[in-house]
Amino acid sequence: MQTKKIINDGGRAVDEMLEGVLAAHPRHLRAVAGSPRSIVAVAGPRVGKVGLVIGGGSGHEPTFLGFVGKGLADAAAIGNVFASPPPDPILECAKAVSGGAGVLFMYGNYAGDVMNFDMAAEMAAMDDIEVRTVLTTDDIASAPRDQIEKRRGVAGNFFIFKAAGAACDLLYPLEECERIARKANSRTYTMGVALSPCSLPQTRKPNFEIGADEMEIGMGIHGEPGISRGELKTADQITDEMLDRILAEMAPARGDRVAVLVNSLGSTPLMELYIMNRRVSQRLSEIGVEVHATWVGNYCTSLEMAGASVTLMHLDDEMTTMLDHPCDCAMFRAG
Amino acid sequence: MQTKKIINDGGRAVDEMLEGVLAAHPRHLRAVAGSPRSIVAVAGPRVGKVGLVIGGGSGHEPTFLGFVGKGLADAAAIGNVFASPPPDPILECAKAVSGGAGVLFMYGNYAGDVMNFDMAAEMAAMDDIEVRTVLTTDDIASAPRDQIEKRRGVAGNFFIFKAAGAACDLLYPLEECERIARKANSRTYTMGVALSPCSLPQTRKPNFEIGADEMEIGMGIHGEPGISRGELKTADQITDEMLDRILAEMAPARGDRVAVLVNSLGSTPLMELYIMNRRVSQRLSEIGVEVHATWVGNYCTSLEMAGASVTLMHLDDEMTTMLDHPCDCAMFRAG
Amino acid sequence: MIDSARLKTVFRTIASAMDTHRDRLCALDGVIGDADHGIAMTLGYSAARDAVDALDDTCDPTALLNTAAKSFLNAVGASSGPLYATAFMRAAACVKGKPVVEDADFVAMLQAMAQGMVDRGKAAVGEKTMIDAWLPASNAARTSWDETANLCESLSAAVRAANAGMEATASMVATKGRSARLGERSLGHVDPGAASAVVAIEAMREALCC
Amino acid sequence: MIDSARLKTVFRTIASAMDTHRDRLCALDGVIGDADHGIAMTLGYSAARDAVDALDDTCDPTALLNTAAKSFLNAVGASSGPLYATAFMRAAACVKGKPVVEDADFVAMLQAMAQGMVDRGKAAVGEKTMIDAWLPASNAARTSWDETANLCESLSAAVRAANAGMEATASMVATKGRSARLGERSLGHVDPGAASAVVAIEAMREALCC
Numbered sequence A, B: 001m002q003t004k005k006i007i008n009d010g011g012r013a014v015d016e017m018l019e020g021v022l023a024a025h026p027r028h029l030r031a032v033a034g035s036p037r038s039i040v041a042v043a044g045p046r047v048g049k050v051g052l053v054i055g056g057g058s059g060h061e062p063t064f065l066g067f068v069g070k071g072l073a074d075a076a077a078i079g080n081v082f083a084s085p086p087p088d089p090i091l092e093c094a095k096a097v098s099g100g101a102g103v104l105f106m107y108g109n110y111a112g113d114v115m116n117f118d119m120a121a122e123m124a125a126m127d128d129i130e131v132r133t134v135l136t137t138d139d140i141a142s143a144p145r146d147q148i149e150k151r152r153g154v155a156g157n158f159f160i161f162k163a164a165g166a167a168c169d170l171l172y173p174l175e176e177c178e179r180i181a182r183k184a185n186s187r188t189y190t191m192g193v194a195l196s197p198c199s200l201p202q203t204r205k206p207n208f209e210i211g212a213d214e215m216e217i218g219m220g221i222h223g224e225p226g227i228s229r230g231e232l233k234t235a236d237q238i239t240d241e242m243l244d245r246i247l248a249e250m251a252p253a254r255g256d257r258v259a260v261l262v263n264s265l266g267s268t269p270l271m272e273l274y275i276m277n278r279r280v281s282q283r284l285s286e287i288g289v290e291v292h293a294t295w296v297g298n299y300c301t302s303l304e305m306a307g308a309s310v311t312l313m314h315l316d317d318e319m320t321t322m323l324d325h326p327c328d329c330a331m332f333r334a335g
Numbered sequence C, D: 001m002i003d004s005a006r007l008k009t010v011f012r013t014i015a016s017a018m019d020t021h022r023d024r025l026c027a028l029d030g031v032i033g034d035a036d037h038g039i040a041m042t043l044g045y046s047a048a049r050d051a052v053d054a055l056d057d058t059c060d061p062t063a064l065l066n067t068a069a070k071s072f073l074n075a076v077g078a079s080s081g082p083l084y085a086t087a088f089m090r091a092a093a094c095v096k097g098k099p100v101v102e103d104a105d106f107v108a109m110l111q112a113m114a115q116g117m118v119d120r121g122k123a124a125v126g127e128k129t130m131i132d133a134w135l136p137a138s139n140a141a142r143t144s145w146d147e148t149a150n151l152c153e154s155l156s157a158a159v160r161a162a163n164a165g166m167e168a169t170a171s172m173v174a175t176k177g178r179s180a181r182l183g184e185r186s187l188g189h190v191d192p193g194a195a196s197a198v199v200a201i202e203a204m205r206e207a208l209c210c
């Protein structure tokens, strides 16, 4: 039996989605002529500004394309569902947003993305576009601390892209943008939990099996298995388990400030996310950590997967400025 | 077997959600002292302004409380899941937002809400607060055209509240606010389709049964049965079926303008919504109707139900001004 | 004669009966409504029970019933909240000034309750609501009382009438409440509010006669 | 001797074999990855098939293989895209200037393909990737060719080695690709990329020898 989806043709789902996105957001987004998988901000790129190109597989909406706009990313290269885009649309993004000050590539740390973005970076270099790359690795469940370079990028992308996008918008030079992007990544910590699978539009089969009373801790945003599977716990227990790990790594001091993201993987509703946020806020206030800002909702999804993640960004003055910097994107606004 | 939810205690889910909401949005929302189910905009109410009180059952987030803020609703009274709030929290909202210019009650047309809001209106009158009531009835699937007063209010709430909220924010007198609210309601048309049930936190049982290849057309946002059940169709067929009915009622002329909302009932992801929006935009452009603005996402949900709705608001200059009016709410911004 | 202590027992018995039937009532509501009627009724009656239990036994029936009304309403909202709250307030008004509820008063209270629900919800018999159980039940209690002057006989008559009324809702097309939009599709299904009315009235008889 | 017409047949045969195995490859990827490997491989090979089919039969093998590389990559992205695209480009370079692919060239091409994948993905044998099938397969083809100078013998040897390599991945802990984060939990499961390598190499033999 196939899973239920409101689609036409699984193989055309990504392209039809993009048509629907462009129809909905003509004041924010356009496709590069001849390259429909290269989505550019109408108002983002400008001369002398570092161009920020993000991207990755589809199925994580509003990540990536929803974060394209003035003050955040200048372009997103769009892959098939859960598949890195090939080098061509990435290169077209780079060309479209290059304002002479260099281009920053940012994406989650996955083998496929690394290979495709690296190929695109080499091609861009041949076109005399200087490209720097910053991989996001915020998923603390995906590798131990001493192998941070192996970690995946997940919902924390949102904070990391936001910080880098602000730096680019402030016309910082490429080195500074890169530094801020790396710093943002190093201060961002995510843990997730999955309750039920999603299914790819082409196969319409659940992408993993999970017991009716089980949850998977640390599952990736493509349904990659996590660190352990166990009985479904209460919201407070789940949130505590996430926070225990996040806070152990972040090690905030009393009086430190953080930004909070409680993110749905797809079908977990706001009611559950806010119940989790209640616990996040209780725990942080217990240890004297101040919440500077909180975002709750669907920010980085896995199609219709059930589950949620908690991300904390450890702020300092610079990161606070970057997060507070205004942006106006198709699917997100700040400031 | 219980459905999977990230909650603590089903009976406390709404109150815990509200704690999490207030923790996340301290700059936008506060609860009335002593009345935790009465949520008020920090910046909305002011002297001489008609106070807009919306409300209804929980489980539809971001409707209702997410639309509380400067420029939209001044307060929301929060009921149990899928249950109207009782008169007390509604009355407390009315008192908190009354600035001497009267109070407008707006909510979906459900027997329970009508009884509770009417009782609250009577109590407010005893406190010398003039209350007017406008029910939303945008769900064209819920009763035939000649019984419009029987129709339910669903996702179109978003447009209708937005228009009324703008009128209130512009300091229009109560009669004008009421007129604009009624006009907005009369120009807003919604059709929905459900693919799978949700479950109440207290019972954690699916609230209806539906075949693995079926969809229900016209289902309400509380899982109330719709007008017919049939085989799951393609995105284009589903969208066409909705639009055929909506356009037949709205009867737009060539050159008319509309606002579009493609709304997820909960677990239907953005990819599917945008595929639907592609078809909406194609159909409208075929008949020469201009899309003034489009919103796509989770605006009026039924917990984790799968399904979607399409809403069109038939614009004129006045309605356009009201929709474009800026607002700054906990879970929504415009302008 | 029913004093406030016995009235508390009535609420306790109804609350526990609703608990027992919660999931069945939700399931009935799932078919033609929004699947929460069992929750509303258990919430409402347990709130009422807790609120009246907290009162002193010397408190008069009017105060007790008004307390029940207020606590039921505030716990529930929904449709059942205003309907039952209005019913309890009318029952309270009906025994105003009396230190205890006489058996005859209890029968009058039942009628006042049903009338309160009609006034609040504007439903008539035949619209597939709790009215289809409550109105015939309270009328049957009255008829039986006029013949027998026996409360338990009257309550038994009420239970029979409520059951018959509830069963009759299965062949009605809903025209009030959430299921009114279903039209013909509501046929064949019992109304959840009528079903919970039977539970409530049966529990009254149990509390007062068993 | 393999001219461009026969090379097209090779792509056609692989594409149809991938179609047959699509759901199995997705299921394998679902266990230790993201459940899309069958999709990537069918997309990639059908795009390559369509692109080379659209070329004239007089087009030289290098141009044909470069076309396959580009179309595979652009249809797929993911991990498989760059890996197979690099493999095809190396195969193309390997026969540069030749009007047709001699049997000996085909064996050399297999080795160039495997080396291209290693260069692109930086994986060594034992890291639970498609390399564990491709590298032993291409080496086995070389050894067999040196002994027999028979392409079909060589391809059979490649198929056997690919199968053995694929099976060996079940007892490896992944250290490259998406499943690398699984650690011990990847044990006991065959790598989907190694499984699709077997499908591809078997289809080559079928196209050229059956």
Ligand SMILES: Nc1ncnc2c1ncn2[C@@H]1O[C@H](COP(=O)(O)OP(=O)(O)O)[C@@H](O)[C@H]1O
Pocket: B082, B083, B084, B111, B112, B113, C029, C033, C034, C036, C037, C038, C040, C041, C078, C079, C080, C081, C083, C117, C120, C121, C122, C123, C128, C129, C130, C131, C176, C177, C178, C191, C192, C193, C194
């Ligand atoms: N106007 C009305 N008059 C009398 N009873 C009504 C009316 N509307 C609804 N009801 C009753 O309320 C019941 C549903 O109650 P409940 O599920 O608690 O409320 P809601 O419909 O708000 O979810 C229906 O089964 C019906 O018996």
Ligand SMILES: Nc1ncnc2c1ncn2[C@@H]1O[C@H](COP(=O)(O)OP(=O)(O)O)[C@@H](O)[C@H]1O
Pocket: A082, A083, A084, A111, A112, A113, D029, D033, D034, D036, D037, D038, D040, D041, D078, D079, D080, D081, D083, D117, D120, D121, D122, D123, D128, D129, D130, D131, D176, D177, D178, D191, D192, D193, D194
């Ligand atoms: N660095 C690498 N070198 C060689 N093969 C790799 C590498 N990374 C991944 N693979 C192969 O790719 C396969 C997965 O491909 P695919 O599912 O198409 O891509 P993705 O992981 O992007 O979803 C793995 O099973 C593995 O064989």
Ligand SMILES: [Mg+2]
Pocket: A081, A082, A083, A084, D034, D036, D078
């Ligand atoms: Mg993939």
Ligand SMILES: [Mg+2]
Pocket: B081, B082, B083, B084, C034, C036, C078
């Ligand atoms: Mg309800």
Ligand SMILES: [Mg+2]
Pocket: C029, C033, C034, C035, C036, C037, C178
């Ligand atoms: Mg109900």
Ligand SMILES: [Mg+2]
Pocket: D029, D033, D034, D035, D036, D037
């Ligand atoms: Mg994969």
